[in-house]
Amino acid sequence: MNYDYIITGSGFAGLSLLYRILKDPVLQTKKVLVLDKTEKKTNDRTWCYWEKGKGLFEPIVTHEWKELEFLTSNLTRRFKLDQYSYKMIKGIDFYNHVLNFSQAFENVTFKYETVKQIQIENDIAFVETENATYAAEYIFNSTTLFNPKINTQNSLLQHFEGWIIKTKKPSFNSKIGTLMDFRLNQEHGTTFMYVLPTSAKEALVEYTLFSEKVLDKERYKVALENYIKDDLKIEDYEITHKEFGIIPMSLADFSRSPNSEKRIINIGTAGGYTKASSGYTFQFIQKNTKEILNNLRKGKPPNPKITxxxxxxxxxxxxxxxxxxxxxxxxxxxxxxxxxxxxxxxxxxxxxxxxxxxxxxxxxxxxxxxxxxxxxxxxxx
The missing domain is CATH 1.10.260 (434 Repressor (Amino-terminal Domain))
Structure with a gap:
């Protein structure tokens, strides 16, 4: 079956690109297939990022901060933001927003199948799944099929566990977010906490590390419990949500296009749009998908030129x-x-x-x- 575009992976990168295509009057009639092994139905992650002004996903921003702080044992720096705003979006809100919007377009098809192979034959891009083979002019891939090998010599892992907690009494200033709190033991590598309050009684508290390997699950739990008790001075609280994630921070070469014909375009982490030195991804994916859209509108090869x-x-x-x-x-x-x-x-x-x-x-x-x-x-x- 033939499509104009196939998007392999319905995570943040894939759905961001789909949303931009469907919002564009020139491209919104293109025949699009979105492939993933499962449907996005859970609140599996939270994205926090900073940007200037209003962004594409402003309607689903959970909270934003214009004042942040950075903490170590020897330094407390609280600062107001002038050009930027620091924002939070919940994963489930993002998935629902894009998926609900896409339902109005009969030219968009979602199939939940495992992607086995992506290749080019006679200048046509093909995706092979467990059930069928699909063809398209361009395939936008966010799966790990073309990822380089990463190891402890060329990479670190950013790994984190976050809890959304609710307290019985007011415990937070929802106008101030903690960007990094380094008042933690650094024995496992670069280690810090985020604290992002969305109200006086609710906050995301996230334990984050940059290291060669992940920890035992119990260590994240103990670190969060100790921080909430000893640093935030909170004894009575309820955990309403938990999330865990791993982001590669790598010197390895993540190719933007794995083939010379440029019919397959890697997006998201697969395309190298996770910032190697920090693990930040949200805004880099937005910039990349915007550039791809602009090129498609002009009839140009979609991959942005490297400047x-x-x-x-x-x-x-x-x-x-x-x-x-x-x-x-x-x-x-x-x-x-x-x-x-x-x-x-x-x-x-x-x-x-x-x-x-x-x-x-x-x-x-x-x-x-x-x-x-x-x-x-x-x-x-």
């Missing part, structure tokens, strides 16, 4: 990650220096690949020269 700016930030990411992987500095040390010496919104701009070269130089000048020069040179050769 000098892309290469620049890719080098920054690889350098920073190399410093952490090699053990020359810890994530806590790096972020502590940055938040002590640099205006915080400039740091957010850097982490979003939106900073100017002048700001980048200022940021790099405040970090120790030797480990970053060695790591930066290693990533150039």
């Amino acid at each position: 000098f700016r892309d290469h620049r930030f890719h080098w920054y990411d690889r350098t920073l990650l190399e410093v952490i992987i090699s053990g020359k500095m810890t994530g806590k040390e790096i972020f502590s220096i940055l938040f002590k010496k640099i205006q915080p919104e400039k740091i957010l701009g850097f982490l979003a690949n939106e900073s100017t070269l002048k700001d980048d130089i200022k940021l790099m000048n405040c970090l120790p020269k030797t480990p970053f020069l060695i790591a930066g040179f290693k990533q150039l050769i």
Whole structure:
């Protein structure tokens, strides 16, 4: 069966691209197939991100913050956001929003089948599943079929467990979010907490690590319990939601297109749109899917061209990650220096690949020269 576009994977990247296609008057009549092994029906994750102004998914933003704080044992920095807003979207709200919107389009088909193979024959892209073979002009892939091998020499894992807790009495200031709290034991690697209150009695508390391997499940539980009791000073609370996730932070090459014909386009983490040095993904997927849409509208090959700016930030990411992987500095040390010496919104701009070269130089000048020069040179050769 033939389609204009096939989207393999109905996670955040796949559904973001579908939503943009269906919102566009030029492309919304295209015949689209979305493939995934299961339907998205659960609140399996929460996305938190910062952006300027109103975004595409503003109607489903759970909460936003214009004031954040960064904490270590020696530093407390609370700061107001001017250009950016820090926002939260629940996974189930996102899935329902896109899936409900897509129901009005008869040209969109969802099939729940395991993708076995994606390939090109005679300049046509094919997807083979457990049940059938489908063809399309372009396939947008977010599955792991083309992922490079990652190991402890070229990658770290960002792994986290988050709890949404409700308290009996007011315990939070819902106007202030904790971006990073490093007042934790760092024995397993870069380790910090997020605390994102959505009301005086409710917050997402998330235990996050950058390390070579995940922990035993009990360790996440104990860390969260201790932090809520000892640092947040909360004894009486109810856990209303739990989530666990693993995000690769890798020096490996995630290809944007695994074939020379460019009929298969990797999106999301599969396409390298998880920022290697931080694990941030939300806004990079949004920028990528927007570029893909613009190219499709113009009849151009969908994959965005890699710019000098892309290469620049890719080098920054690889350098920073190399410093952490090699053990020359810890994530806590790096972020502590940055938040002590640099205006915080400039740091957010850097982490979003939106900073100017002048700001980048200022940021790099405040970090120790030797480990970053060695790591930066290693990533150039």
